[in-house]
Amino acid sequence: MKFEQDYIMRMIKSIVSFFIKLITGKSDTVYELPSDGLYTPCDDIFARILSLADGGKINEAENLLYANVEPDSKDYLLMGLTFYSHINEYTDNFLSDHNYSRQEIQDGIIAFAKEFTIDETNSLSLYQTLEEML
Numbered sequence: 001m002k003f004e005q006d007y008i009m010r011m012i013k014s015i016v017s018f019f020i021k022l023i024t025g026k027s028d029t030v031y032e033l034p035s036d037g038l039y040t041p042c043d044d045i046f047a048r049i050l051s052l053a054d055g056g057k058i059n060e061a062e063n064l065l066y067a068n069v070e071p072d073s074k075d076y077l078l079m080g081l082t083f084y085s086h087i088n089e090y091t092d093n094f095l096s097d098h099n100y101s102r103q104e105i106q107d108g109i110i111a112f113a114k115e116f117t118i119d120e121t122n123s124l125s126l127y128q129t130l131e132e133m134l
Contacts, residue, residue, distance in 0.1 A: 012088045012105055031075070031082035042070075046079045053087055056098040061087075062108060069115050080112045 033043050045068045052061035065083055070076045087095075088105050095101055 012102065012109065013085065015106075015109055030085065031079040040075075042073070042075050042079055046083070049079075049083055050086060053083070056094075058087060058095070058098050058100040065112070066115075069112075071115050074116075077113070077116045081109065084109045084112070 031046060033039065033047055039047065045064065049061045049064050052058075052064065061083070065080055068076070069080075084105055087100070088102070092102070
């Protein structure tokens with residue numbers, strides 16, 4: 001069981017890395033809060049989402065994420081993918097204790113990415129490929 005969970009965690013991490021590379025052209029980019037504390041509206045939402053999730057309110061954090069989606073903003077897409085990557089780092093016990101699962105992370109990544117048009121001609125085949133991989 002442990003091996004299977006590790007495999008799922010690695011798959012999720014790979015999918016997020018793939019999307020981030022697709023968006024930014026870089027493999028190590030994640031959404032980061034500015035160190036000077038001067039937050040954009042997107043930064044503010046991200047800080048609130050992380051705070052909720054780290055406090056065990058993962059479903060509430062995800063709801064807040066979806067309530068503020070801006071489908072034309074790469075920053076929001078990057079923020080959402082970073083959120084899913086962040087919660088993927090939680091232990092299985094933490095996720096379970098707070099009524100969340102790795103499957104929900106996988107499903108969330110796909111559902112969230114579908115809110116955005118990365119490439120209008122290839123979006124559908126991209127999502128189908130991701131669903132098959134996960």
